[in-house]
Every structure is written in C-alpha cells, then in structure tokens.
Amino acid sequence: MPTLGQLIDRNADRFGDQDAYVELDRRRSWRELGQRTDALAHALRSLDVRKGDRVGVILPDCIEVAETIGACAKAGAIRVGLNYRLAPREIGALIDDAGLDVLIVQDTKVAIAQKALTFSKRQPVLVGVGAQHALERDYETLIAAASDRGAFTHTPHEQLMICYTTGSTGLPKGAIYPHALMIESMGVIALTEGAGPDDVWLHAMPASGVPIIHLLRNMFHGTKCAIVGEWDAETALKLIDREQATICVLVPTMLNDLLSSGLITQYNCSSIRQLGYGSAPIPPATVCDALKAFGCKFLQMFGTTELMGMGMMLTATDHERALKDGHNCLESAGRALYYVDVRVVDEQGNDVPNGEAGELLIHSPYVIPGYWNQAVEYSETVRDGWLYTGDIAVIDAEGYVHLKDRAKFRIKSGGYNVFPVEVENCLAEHDAVDEVSVFGLPDPKWGDRIHAVVTLNSETVVSSAELREYCRGKIANFKIPKDIEIWDALPKGPTGKIQKREIIEICGRDDQSGAA
Template identity: 30%
Template structure:
C-alpha cells in the first residue's frame, strides 16, 4: 500500500466525497483521481518515466496535489521547491536534483525564459495558470522555447482518465525534500513511498483523522510539515483538504466558519497573527476539534493566550524533513504538557543520547535521535552526509533534548546556530556566504534574534574593508537577488572586527553582546 493506491481506492468507495476545496469549489475524490490519472498519463506522453525527477515550483493550489500524486503514480520522484526562493537557490536545486521536467506557477514564466538554457536536462516546463495573462505570456516566448513550455490545462487533456498506477516498490524514492544545509547548500532528503505512507498513516491514527474531518491547509504545501499533516494524512483517511492559497487571518477565520473546518495546523507565527487579529473571536474556532502547532517551538505564553481566547486546545509536536517529518506529538487522550513536544507517535521511537550514542538518564540533556519506518533513505548524492546522519538505523537530529519521567520530550536547544523565521529554517552560513561575496565586505556573521511576529529574525554582523562604505539598505538590496526574502537580514550591525577565539573561530554567542554597538563607520 502507498499514498497513490490509497487515494485510488478512496475514489472507488466514496467517489462523491470532497477530496479538496479551493476558491469556493469542491472537487470529489473521483474527479481528483481522474485528474491524477490524466496528468500521470500525460507526463508519460512527455517522456517522463519511472525513476525520473519532476520539480514543482508551486504554492497552495490544486496543481500541487494533482502533480504530486500524478508523479508518484508513474513511479517518478517529486521535488517540491519553494517558489519564492531566489533564482540562485532554485537553480542549485534544479541542477542538483537532476530534474527532467518542471511544473511551475505562471508568475515564474519570466524566470524560465531567462534561465531555461542553463538546464539542458529539463525537457519540459509545464505552466499552471493562476492568472488570465498566462496564455499571453507563453505566446510572447521565443520560438525556441515554445516547444518546451506548455500549459498545464493543455497537457492534462492529452492524458487518459483510466490510467492505472505503476507498481512501485515501497523503498523507491517518492519525494526529495531539500533542507537548508550547514555547508551552505541545501541537502535533498530522499523519502520513500514507505516513509511517506507510514508517517501519514501513523500521524492520521495518532491524531484521530477520519473521513469526516475537514483540514485547513494554509501552511505551504511544499513544506514537509504541511505535506504530511494537512495533505497526505487527510487524503489517506478520506478527509477533506481545505486549500487556502496564502495565509491571512481573515481567510483562515472565514474558511473555518464557512467550511466548518475541524482541524487547523500552523506554525507559531500563524498562531500569533491569529491571536493578534482584532476581529478574531471564539466563534471562529468553535468547529475546530484539533489545533496543531509545529515548525518551531510555540512560546508557552502564546499557547495559553490563544487557548484562552479561542477556547481550543493547541497541541505541539516535533518533526524534521529527514523523518517525513513527525516523530513526537502530545497525546490527545490526556492532558498535554505545555512546552513539551509530546511522546513517541505510533511506530516511531525517540531517544536522547550522549556523544557515544548511549541513552542518557531521564531529565538529562543529550542529542535527540529517531528510529522508525519514516526515517529517510539518505541525502541525494551525499553519501558522507548520509552516513553521519544515520547510524545503526538511528537518525541523529542534531537537536538537544531531554525526556521527563512520564516519557515527554522537550527540545532544549536547536541544531547549532540554526535560525527559524516563521517556521522556515535558515542556516547562518548560507546567508554569510552571500555576504562574503560582496566586494566591500571582509567578514560577516549571522545569528538569530527574537522577533515578536516571526519568532526569530536574521541579524547580521558585517565588517567592511577599510575604504568601503555601505548602508543596511544597500546590503539588503544586494541580498534580495540571492536569498529568499525570509533569509535576508532584518537587522544589521557594522563592526570593526568580529569576536573570535584563539583559533580564529567566530564566537557567535559573544555576538549578542554587540547588538546595538555599531561602528562609527
């Protein structure tokens, strides 16, 4: 059994049940399955075969759901990519992933026109229309590109509605998710059909998902948290996914009220914006049986404030891309523990160990490691990184944690130096390397600082060459073409030198004492 075959079966036994709702329109499981069949067949017609890689530059639209399940249906591998990444970031992933086709938003047509020549392995760009101008933009493309750039609406009509799923071994790679890397480049976590199916099944069972649930999907669906919790798990259980194109408190409240939503999942930033929204009231969440927070730690004060205002229990869990992602969650059948990430979910084991891999006593801090059918097969084309991350069947998360006497886990500190901005991971080195490339910058270091709205913000410390002069705005403008918006430093200090130890290593913890102490230059 896998996700594709499960949806295929659901379409047979409850064909008229709504699979997803988008922009005022319901789509049944039968219609969804037919669209998946047609697009899968159409991809084969374009030469995409079992084992090939297809990248998605898509947001929260039906195109993503159809593309994901169609790609898996032919045994190809899906590569979800954040469409708001910078051209450099997108370019790296497309090259590294060996993508043979790209399914993209029409807003990216100018980028495709500019960069298509740099990707000779990509045979087709399939454009998803989200605006009336899509056809006109395609018509204006050079003749050399018109055979490679196609409209999704036209491609899907070439497929067969009776196309049967290709039999795929459960250990074959279904999805490669690129995670920010401490080496300056993201790593592609290879998740198998077994990984995805087992985690969706176990999360769905743990959270009590059923066909009567209506799950709000305002988290970006290309992110692993959303992929499992608000897409795969609900579809596996025959529930309804309520797709919201982009997060806004007004749209979330309106969707919950109008569509009688039963499950809401978000990152702490979303909970904060919903709590702060002046027009929010308890009635807005009265149909919600389960509110889920993940992506980063939810401040306990915000948790209590949100629960008091909306009369709903908020439950936290923990996960990471390499584990498909969920490993821990607060149980629903007993009191949850504020500040805790909960206990082991079904079929997954978490353990806190010392530097030798030996389990530490309860209450003692160590590294959190994970074992289960959800753990990735490895990083794409990175055997050394894979060997370092997976040892004796255990995934080493790099997160410091502790476990109490009742079996609840607590994250004490995150992976060294990582910054989480609104639920997105930012590793300092990837920002620092961009800063270092500026001709006027001689040194740079980046840390995370508290931010009221997004949990954390990127704070940069910059040392300029003696004869150089730069403003904060000039540095941000420089970063804008090379980094996603959330990775661009919100705050900045210009220092004469960075604090270092005797070996020349930058002392990141000491940098916090320099905040607000700017160089006269």
C-alpha cells in the first residue's frame, strides 16, 4: 500500500494540472499540492521537526488541512488535529497530552490558540496561516523559502496521526492512527461506498478529527475534492452546482439544514448521485424527506474514531427496500461490512440471542492499536481485539443492527427500560419538529423522568401538549415524555452531533432550581 505522500506525488505526476482541492474562491492542482507539501516538509525540518514529532493544526476546513497532513506524512511527523470549538483550557490540555512541537493556526483562530497556551506547559512553535495572524512565522513565507529545494525524500514512519475523540465523557482521548492501516482503511471505505475515478467529492464534515478520512478520499483516483469549510447550506449547494459534485457524506444536522433551507431548487444538484449520512442517528422520516428532495442514492454509514472509519452500512438497496416494501431497515445502522464482525453481549459479556438488547461489540482489522498516553483507557475499550462501543443494540434475524442508544443514556422509568432514540424517532415524524433530543432526568417517583427538547421548523407553531398528544398511540404511554421543551436551537459538537450531555446539564440545573 503506498503512503499518503506517495499518493500525492503519484497524482502530481499523472494529473498535474487537474484540480485536487477547491473552495469557493481558491483552487489547488495536484502538481501544486505535490510541490507545496514537499516545500512544507522542508520547512518543518527547518523548524527542527523530526520523525515522530507531533505537529498540531488549528484550522477550519480548507486546502491547508490537506497540505499539512501531506507534509507531515512526507516528513515522518505525526499530525494532530485540534478542534477550535473546544474551550481554550481543553485545547491547552491536548497540546500537553500530544506533546506538540509545532502548531499551525489559521489567522482567525490565533487568539484561541494563544489563550490555550496559557493553560499549557508546552510552548510549541506557532505558524500562522492567512494574512491577519501577526505571528513571527508565516505559513506561505516558509513554503516560499523552501520552494527551490525540490522533492522531499520521504521519511518512513509508522504513525500518521493522532485523532482525538469528541470527548463526550471527560477530555478527548487521542486515537493513534498507523500510517499503513489508515491508508488501507480509506481505500476499503472508498471501495465499499463505490467512489470512482469520475467522482467529485463534496467535503462538509469537520476534518479536525476522523472526518479527515473523507477529505483525503480523492487521493486514490486523483480526483477533485470541493471543500465547504465552515458549514453553510448555500455554500454547499453552490459548490455542488459549480463543481458538479457527485458524492458526499453529511451529518444529520447538515442534512436537516439543507432540507429546511428552501434553497435546493435554486441550484442544479442533478450531478449528485449518492448522499451518505452518519455520525449520529437520524429519524427515518428525515431520510424519506431527503430522498424526495435529492432523488439520488443514499447510504447510511456507522463508524467511530476507534474504527478508523466504518463498521456498518445501510446500502442504497436497503433504502429502496424500505421505501418500496416498508421494511424497517431504515430504523437500523445497517449490517456489518464484509471485513467486520459484530456481537451483542450482556453485562457479563455473554452473547445474547438475536432480538435481545445488549452492548454492541465490533471486531475489525482497522480498530486502533491504542490511545496516546492512555493505555488503561484503551484496555477498557478494546479487549481481545473487540471494540466495546458503549452502544446498546439489537441484531435482528437478517443481521441489521438496531442501535437503541448509548448505554449511559438508557432511561429506567417506573421499572421499564426506555431507549431515547425510539421516542426521538416518534417526535421527529411530526411535521413541525426539526430536531429532537430525549433523555431521563432524576425523579423520586419514577427513577428517571422522560424529558424531551425539540426545535421547530420555521413558521410552525405547536405546543408541548400537542406534541405529547401526537405520541399517544404511536409509542407506549410510559414512553411519552412527561415534559417537552421547545428551544430555538440545540447545542452541537465539532462534528455536528447534538450534544445531549450538555442539554441534560442545562435541563438538570433548571430542574433543580425549579424544585428549590
């Protein structure tokens, strides 16, 4: 399997003048990408970066994200993506955890980086990207100074990057991505989803973490990747229209945003042949709306940071089956891919029969080999090669894996187990509901009291009582939320996931203050 640097150089030789990456106002050809990653690798050497040293980046999605990982791959450095949406104290902790030697920062994020360094023991060399950073070292100046040094002799190395989890419990953990395994995983995913040499990839997922795999999908065929940047529905539609994008992956909130924007018919989206969605559960009703709006094939992808990509998929055929025959597979996360094994076990680790709920375990050749500096946490997450996902799931007779919820979000109300996702799916079917989050709050009578927070589609009015009544007859009465709050927006994480833990904390504080 070629290295990432070799893929870049091969494409520079074969497809030199063709676009590698485009944004709304910039383009970079494969030849330019090859030359600039060589020059940046030379520049990293001049900053005393050696094999195994860690280079951090704080960048919104942009062409430089691809350039920096390409240069690190050539120089043998370990690339570390830091999400600027984290609090400065959290970023500072990750700078220390990774042991960064260099930190490349977008000019609009310099203040965040400098604040983060006040919480960090390490003081990495800062390199500014953009015209307004005012740092001593400038990204373009470093590249220009090294541009006459020619091709960079690649440094073989095992670890390509550290990918931090989203940190839903405590600080994020640094998943170690080996170079060869990550490239192989990327290739297998591209093969599985059917990406080909004529595809134009639309990149919308935040690439500070594992979604960088999407940003690099074009490496195998030397094709074009159009980068949306900070998510904006109209920017995405403009790029689809202008660049004739054919394939992309979105998180549910992005798909919802496109559907509610009212802009889809104003742009030519006929080039899109396949839309993938993943990263969080999505109500079947939303999938049906998206199928009607775009008229293309749909895939659902299930993966985690620890899998270096995907583990399960709902294929286009599955979607057609659900729409034509009313099959319930859209309520699942799909079936295990051909190289993946799945199990569902009880609290003692024993396999449970199909149809019974338990914790989902996944075995794949692409399970990460460890967490950076966290051997104990890794040994608790991966045991005997099996990834303990923390998801409660049921496998049906056809092998579809139905995710009931995260184990930590399971509600125990009045002696019954209630999985939030089934209540969320019910509420999401109401025409007025845009997004929904369901969870349990402590209750002296019920143990957990089922609580919901929703946002509404624009120009719709519905009351909490009407939403509760809507649920009646669709789900068991004991599953109907005792209270439904209507918010203007739900908090989102770095990959667009709804931050249920944050919502619970807010509602929990309000609950306690109300009781007082």
